[in-house]
Amino acid sequence: MFGLIGHLTNLEHAQKEAHKLGYSEYANEGFEFWCSAPPILVDEFQVKSVTGATIEGCYIESCFLPEMLNSRRIKTAIRKILNAMALAQKHNINITALGGFSSIIFEEFNLKENKQVRNVELEFERFTTGNTHTAYIICRQVEQASAQLGIDLSKATVAVCGATGDIGSAVCRWLNQKTDVADLLLIARNRERLELLQSDLGRGKIMGLEEALPLADIVVWVASMPRGVEINNETLKKPCLLIDGGYPKNLGTKFNHPDIKVLNGGIVEHSLNIDWKIMEIVNMDIPGRQMFACFAEAMLLEFEKWHTNFSWGRNQISVEKMEQIGEASVKHGFKPLLTFS
Missing domain, CATH: 3.40.50.720 (NAD(P)-binding Rossmann-like Domain)
Structure with missing residues (x-):
């Protein structure tokens, strides 16, 4: 199984979409509540490759909000990402992509020094930034x-x-x-x-x-x-x-x-439809097929059984690794979005 860790764009967006994601009790809560809210596994789905292979995936809402950085709640932001990673590992997910600000926070605040999250010792090879x-x-x-x-x-x-x-x-x-x-x-x-x-x-x-x-x-x-x-x-x-x-x-x-x-x-656009919630909530034009390329990297690593932190560390992306993940992307039916906004 692969996992996706993400977050919504701001407090208003998070409150608005809480019903669709299945935690309606969060919808009317303010910023302080969201600062203490734990991560939630909110969606499970299948992804099929044009090769015929099928994999299982899930989306974890970290409950991180970008306002946490703007209001200097850095420790809160760090805790959000580490807790979401621990939740993914507790579910024994093979490879999980850190989407949006998740990977930026991990790199910027050197979270690899924080392997212990309560009773979970993070295995960083289970996570990828998706940046390649x-x-x-x-x-x-x-x-x-x-x-x-x-x-x-x-x-x-x-x-x-x-x-x-x-x-x-x-x-x-x-x-x-x-x-x-x-x-x-x-x-x-x-x-x-x-x-x-x-x-x-x-x-x-x-x-x-x-x-x-x-x-x-x-x-x-x-x-x-x-x-x-x-x-x-x-x-x-x-x-x-x-x-x-x-x-x-x-x-x-x-x-x-x-x-x-x-x-x-x-x-990216996938060749086949995916029945999931999150891409509609982040306003993709074709939510069943379009997604962030960092999320697609986790899918590619699961399809290929490359259960490793393929993208990890600052400025470690080589052209050779881009070619490698690019070949897998084409093989499984992904292509770059080319629709102008």
């Missing part, structure tokens, strides 16, 4: 969507916002090694990490966001947009492709121009 498959899907979206829009990668400038993160650095490595993209613009907050990435790639220009955006034919956005930042449509190239790799997806609401196309990054 996410990075692979984003790269394939860049390649395929740019061709749809008539953007020639061999002449194109690609800006990667969040370039030093786990997914961002992997995207940079793939574009550097597997495509003939003309130029890479590297955007992130930490100058030292940017310089290390630039050295590793042997290319790329380090730039600030405002400087880079007018130069980019394609923008891969895998970092949170800074608060208060507004982007004028007129400053962007036409055509321009924006890949929104963040969570929640919100770039599509910020641009209104026929030649600026926004694609929800890191989303």
Whole structure:
């Protein structure tokens, strides 16, 4: 069996969807209640591969809310993720994906130092961030969507916002090694990490966001947009492709121009329907088939019986591992989302 650990986008969203997820008693509770609420296994389902194989899966709602980070409830956020992981292990799940902020919290706050969760000693090989498959899907979206829009990668400038993160650095490595993209613009907050990435790639220009955006034919956005930042449509190239790799997806609401196309990054479509609740609740257009690529990674690892933390640790994603998970993705019937928002 595989597992998915996730969370909803904010308190209002969590209250609204509590009925559908089966814990109606949470619906009218406020922030403090959600801070103490335990994780819940709320959905069980089957996933079928185009090969004919069938696997069993479940979704665990961590009851984490992004407001917990904004209100400096860091210890609460950490406890939420560790408790959800312990719940997955108690159910003897082979491999579980840490979705949304779950993997970010795990890496950022070094949760591998917290193996003991009450009476459970976490076995980290049972968990994956799903970032390798996410990075692979984003790269394939860049390649395929740019061709749809008539953007020639061999002449194109690609800006990667969040370039030093786990997914961002992997995207940079793939574009550097597997495509003939003309130029890479590297955007992130930490100058030292940017310089290390630039050295590793042997290319790329380090730039600030405002400087880079007018130069980019394609923008891969895998970092949170800074608060208060507004982007004028007129400053962007036409055509321009924006890949929104963040969570929640919100770039599509910020641009209104026929030649600026926004694609929800890191989303896959499965060839076969899945009877589950969670993708409808997070507003996928085709909830029976569309999902986050990090969740799909857990499915692929279960299909292939690769019961290991395939994606783990900061900046450990190689092009070779992206190719490996990409081959499994195609084999079992997954493809990148190519519908513009």
